[in-house]
Amino acid sequence: xxxxxxxxxxxxxxxxxxxxxxxxxxxxxxxxxxxxxxxxxxxxxxxxxxxxxxxxxxxxxxxxxxxxxxxxxxxxxxxxxxxxxxxxxxxxxxxxxxxxxxxxxxxxxxxxxxxxxxxxxxxxxxxxxxxxxxxxxxxxxxxxxxxxxxxxxxxxxxxxxxxxxxxxxxxxxxxxxxxxxxxxxxxxxxxxxxxxxxxxxxxxxxxxxxxxxxxxxxxxxxxxxxxxxxxxxxxxxxxxxxxxxxxxxxxxxxxxxxxxxxxxxxxxxxxxxxxxxxxxxxxxxxxxxxxxxxxxxxxxxxxxxxxxxxxxxxxxxxxxxxxxxxxxxxxxxxxxxxxxxxxxxxxxxxxxxxxxxxxxxxxxx
Numbered sequence: 001x002x003x004x005x006x007x008x009x010x011x012x013x014x015x016x017x018x019x020x021x022x023x024x025x026x027x028x029x030x031x032x033x034x035x036x037x038x039x040x041x042x043x044x045x046x047x048x049x050x051x052x053x054x055x056x057x058x059x060x061x062x063x064x065x066x067x068x069x070x071x072x073x074x075x076x077x078x079x080x081x082x083x084x085x086x087x088x089x090x091x092x093x094x095x096x097x098x099x100x101x102x103x104x105x106x107x108x109x110x111x112x113x114x115x116x117x118x119x120x121x122x123x124x125x126x127x128x129x130x131x132x133x134x135x136x137x138x139x140x141x142x143x144x145x146x147x148x149x150x151x152x153x154x155x156x157x158x159x160x161x162x163x164x165x166x167x168x169x170x171x172x173x174x175x176x177x178x179x180x181x182x183x184x185x186x187x188x189x190x191x192x193x194x195x196x197x198x199x200x201x202x203x204x205x206x207x208x209x210x211x212x213x214x215x216x217x218x219x220x221x222x223x224x225x226x227x228x229x230x231x232x233x234x235x236x237x238x239x240x241x242x243x244x245x246x247x248x249x250x251x252x253x254x255x256x257x258x259x260x261x262x263x264x265x266x267x268x269x270x271x272x273x274x275x276x277x278x279x280x281x282x283x284x285x286x287x288x289x290x291x292x293x294x295x296x297x298x299x300x301x302x303x304x305x306x307x308x309x310x311x312x313x314x315x316x317x318x319x320x321x322x323x324x325x326x327x328x329x330x331x332x333x334x335x336x337x338x339x340x341x342x343x344x345x346x347x348x349x350x351x352x353x354x355x356x357x358x359x360x361x362x363x364x365x
Contacts, residue, residue: 133177140170140356146193146236148266155209155224155270155284156197156232163193163236174246182246184256189239196233204275206230210284216330220337222274223282229273236266242296254300260318262292262350280334287327292348294320308360315353322348 146163154160168191176182199206206227212218224230244258270284296318302310323345330338 133175133179135175136173138170138172138358140172140358142168142170142188142191142354144168144191144238146191146238148193148236149195149234154232154234154268156199156230157207157209158197158199158230158232160197160232160234161195163195166191166193176246176248180248182248184244184246184258186242186244187239188241191238193236194233196231198229198231200229202228204228206272208272216338220330220332221282222276222279223332224270224272224284225274226276227272227274231269231271233269234266236264238262238264244296244298252302252304254302255297256299257295257297260292260294260296260316260320260350262320263290264292265289282333283329283331285327285329289325290348291323292320292350293323294318294348294350296350302358305357308362310358310360311355312358313353313355316351318350320348320350322346 143165145165149160149163168189170186170188172184172186174182174184204226206229208221208224208230210216210221210224212221240260240262242258242260244256247255249255266288268284268286271281272283273281296316298314298316300312300314302312304310323343325343326341328338328340328342329336
């Protein structure tokens with residue numbers, strides 16, 4: 001926005017400033033129909049009019065516009081210049097001399113910022129960003145489900161119940177120093193899921209999906225066949241941390257890229273108590289841990305429903321190096337038969353999409 005002399009815009013020639021004050025005449029006083037001036041007395045300080053005293057003011061003591069300086073007038077912008085920035089648009093604020101905080105008054109300009117948070121107006125600095133740097137903290141409650149229990153490859157002959165939805169937090173801390181680009185750090189979790197199932201038959205007969213063969217002969221699986229009681233349980237844990245560079249647009253779109261660390265682990269237990277006398281219970285346990293680290297890109301879209309309630313959609317995609325480890329052990333008839341450990345590094349992809357609602361403690365518009 002550019003301050004401009006109003007007289008110059010309209011083309012009206014202003015009256016002389018600081019000239020002679022016109023003489024006062026009692027005949028200039030407007031009277032209603034039937035009214036007349038009966039008596040007047042002028043002593044230089046007051047006027048007696050209709051029995052009332054009116055104080056006189058010396059015209060020489062009345063201030064005029066001639067005593068004030070004309071306000072600073074910014075010339076019209078050249079072609080290609082953004083209106084409202086003037087000579088400050090080139091960033092040479094050290095040579096500008098007229099830049100100041102937004103406001104209204106003589107010699108003061110205001111500018112409109114077209115990026116970052118929706119804080120357009122006279123709150124900024126014409127030599128730089130027109131909104132103050134800001135920081136934010138957000139805590140989201142996530143409701144997540146794990147589909148890992150739907151795998152039918154477990155050694156027991158009976159299935160487990162699906163994992164239930166679990167509630168967990170997502171804490172996000174960020175700051176935007178120039179209203180358009182910033183940094184953001186986010187931690188999700190931990191989430192813990194657990195499910196299991198059991199079967200019992202006093203007469204025995206409970207079997208297993210395990211098949212004997214080298215290097216595990218049938219004699220090492222006797223605890224898992226013709227059993228009276230069997231139980232299996234699966235536990236899973238998930239959490240992640242990410243650090244991103246962000247690009248903000250009007251608080252409704254946020255593009256980001258950065259690094260992310262994800263850890264996901266599973267523990268599987270399978271217990272079997274055989275019917276045969278003198279045969280001790282058996283236990284199979286498999287623990288897998290995945291540590292993923294890699295680069296990701298993402299987008300957050302938000303839409304204001306009220307000044308404080310916003311809906312949002314979040315999407316992420318990334319490529320990761322997966323450092324996977326597995327520990328496997330088999331105990332039959334109370335004796336350790338198999339104990340294996342393995343680790344490898346592989347390439348993994350992670351795609352994430354979610355939606356929800358956010359409620360801000362202060363107005364966000």
